[in-house]
Amino acid sequence: MRLGAITIHIKIGEIETLRTENWQIIPDDRQTRIETIGGVVVQDFGHVEAGDSYSCNVTVPSAGANIIAAYWHNRTFVPIIDIHGVAIGDMRVVIKKYGYVEHFEDHIWAEIELWRV
8 A cells, every 4th residue: 555645636627637746726806805905905806706716736648738728728618627627617727848758758747736727
C-alpha cells in the first residue's frame, strides 16, 4: 500500500488526464473592503457562481495536450468532469504554462484554469 500523494483525474472535454494535482476552486466573491477616513466600509455584491473558476496542474499524453491546446486557442467551451465524477458544465480552458514531462517526452504537463463564464 502506498501512502502519500493520491493521483486524481479529471476529464476536459474528451480528454481524461493521467494526473491532476493542486485542484483548487476559486470562488467569485464580489466583496471589497474600502478604507474611509475614520473607518471601513464593505461593498458587497455577493458570490457570483457563474464567475467561479478552478485551477490545477495536469499531465496528459501529447495527443491529448494538442486537443486541450485547441480548446484554448479556439476559445471552445467544453464539459468538465471533476475529481468526484461530477459534471461541472461547459467551461473555458485557459493554459497558463506547459512543458514536457521529464523522462516521458510524449507527455505534457500544464498549469490550467477552467472558467465558468
